Amino acid sequence: MSIIDFRACSMLNSIVRIRAIILGGVVNCDHSNFYFRVLKFEMNLDQSVSSIFKSKFAKEPLLVSAPGRINLIGEHTDYNEGFVMPAAVDKQLTFAVASNQTNRFNCFSVNSNTSVSFSTSELQAGGEWHHYLMGVIDGIQKKGLQVGGVDCVFGGDIPGGAGMSSSAALCCGFGFALNQIFKLNLTRLELAKIGQHAEHNFAGVMCGIMDQYASLFGKQDAALLLDCRSLEHEYIPFDFPEIEILLIDTKVKHSLASTAYNDRRAACEEGVRLLQRSRPEIKSLRDIGLSELEFIRHLVHEDIFIKCRFIINEIARTQRAAALLKANDLRGFGKLMFETHRGLSQEYEVSCAESDLLVSIASQFSEDVLGARMMGGGFGGCTINLVKKDAIEKYSQKVREKYVGTFKKEPDFYSTKLMQGVHTLS
Numbered sequence: 140m141s142i143i144d145f146r147a148c149s150m151l152n153s154i155v156r157i158r159a160i161i162l163g164g165v166v167n168c169d170h171s172n173f174y175f176r177v178l179k180f181e182m183n184l185d186q187s188v189s190s191i192f193k194s195k196f197a198k199e200p201l202l203v204s205a206p207g208r209i210n211l212i213g214e215h216t217d218y219n220e221g222f223v224m225p226a227a228v229d230k231q232l233t234f235a236v237a238s239n240q241t242n243r244f245n246c247f248s249v250n251s252n253t254s255v256s257f258s259t260s261e262l263q264a265g266g267e268w269h270h271y272l273m274g275v276i277d278g279i280q281k282k283g284l285q286v287g288g289v290d291c292v293f294g295g296d297i298p299g300g301a302g303m304s305s306s307a308a309l310c311c312g313f314g315f316a317l318n319q320i321f322k323l324n325l326t327r328l329e330l331a332k333i334g335q336h337a338e339h340n341f342a343g344v345m346c347g348i349m350d351q352y353a354s355l356f357g358k359q360d361a362a363l364l365l366d367c368r369s370l371e372h373e374y375i376p377f378d379f380p381e382i383e384i385l386l387i388d389t390k391v392k393h394s395l396a397s398t399a400y401n402d403r404r405a406a407c408e409e410g411v412r413l414l415q416r417s418r419p420e421i422k423s424l425r426d427i428g429l430s431e432l433e434f435i436r437h438l439v440h441e442d443i444f445i446k447c448r449f450i451i452n453e454i455a456r457t458q459r460a461a462a463l464l465k466a467n468d469l470r471g472f473g474k475l476m477f478e479t480h481r482g483l484s485q486e487y488e489v490s491c492a493e494s495d496l497l498v499s500i501a502s503q504f505s506e507d508v509l510g511a512r513m514m515g516g517g518f519g520g521c522t523i524n525l526v527k528k529d530a531i532e533k534y535s536q537k538v539r540e541k542y543v544g545t546f547k548k549e550p551d552f553y554s555t556k557l558m559q560g561v562h563t564l565s
């Protein structure tokens with residue numbers, strides 16, 4: 140563990156008493172190569188980011204908080220126009236932003252202790268944090284809107300590479316701040332699409348809309364049931380005082396995750412393309428049932444068939460899960476999470492040995508762990524576990540023991556609360 144004393148950093152030497160303890164080493168962010176350290180501040184996060192901004196730019200910033208997200212169920216269904224059930228959580232990025240009356244964007248990432256300055260004529264794709272910001276500016280410009288330059292400082296405690304969508308928080312928080320400052324009148328949905336534009340066109344990940352949507356539309360103590368076709372949602376209360384939503388981080392960062400993600404999407408699109416030969420009205424896997432999928436079985440590679448079948452099942456499972464949650468049947472809900480995991484691991488093939496072990500341990504604690512599964516795009520990151528609060532210690536200890544015994548490394552544990560989406564703090 141290394142300690143940075145910001146008093147020693149020339150760039151920040153006017154700040155007193157802010158010390159950041161780097162908890163993790165350098166870790167990958169969800170979709171990218173941009174590096175992200177997890178910092179724990181002695182001041183609270185918002186105050187720290189604000190102080191750093193004021194010391195660098197000597198003016199009052201707009202403060203914006205942008206949360207990461209979890210996903211209870213509905214995995215890889217968003218880019219198939221299905222249903223997902225994410226929620227924004229109490230791990231966030233805080234932004235301090237102010238217009239600078241120039242055409243330059245002067246941005247500082249507290250977590251990586253790096254600054255970048257660019258103008259709108261220098262926007263380019265890439266995997267570093269500033270490319271995401273560039274993608275957001277590009278997305279705004281593509282809508283025919285103009286933004287001026289800003290000074291910006293951001294930092295936070297969303298663990299990178301853990302599948303909690305730090306990149307969505309980055310895009311949505313920055314877009315939201317620009318929207319406020321330049322009075323662009325963009326809706327939250329438009330901001331979510333701009334965040335997705337940045338991922339697609341600047342980071343090269345053909346993601347769905349779930350992460351950006353959850354970060355922007357999250358609500359305290361509620362999950363979102365999002366229909367990724369109509370892009371409408373309903374909130375489903377998730378308020379079970381005796382249950383903890385525990386994320387267990389495998390600390391696996393798969394370097395090919397983005398490529399494999401794009402491949403899965405391509406497999407689904409190929410399935411749809413073949414179905415359209417006999418049923419041109421089909422737009423996505425949302426439009427068909429299992430029996431129709433059987434029609435194309437002989438036309439496609441078995442692997443594509445299996446991938447499409449998983450998606451069709453997962454869309455239906457998410458709808459069943461929503462009904463169970465509304466009926467407060469968390470045990471029934473949890474069983475579906477285990478089912479989802481089996482499908483993600485054996486059929487969609489986006490899990491890994493580490494996540495599989497964590498879920499199998501969870502299934503042995505069936506009295507105390509109501510549901511568990513790998514979460515997010517896959518190939519590492521976190522599992523999500525619904526655990527009885529009074530069993531957390533016993534369960535975590537067992538997990539740690541078995542995980543360290545098998546993989547010779549410690550998992551991380553994060554308990555999460557469901558929070559409000561992107562919002563201003565000042």
Ligand code: GLA
Nearest residue numbers: 214215346347348349515516
């Ligand atoms: C990533 C993507 C999302 C979604 C999930 C899998 O988080 O960004 O759009 O596809 O994977 O459900």
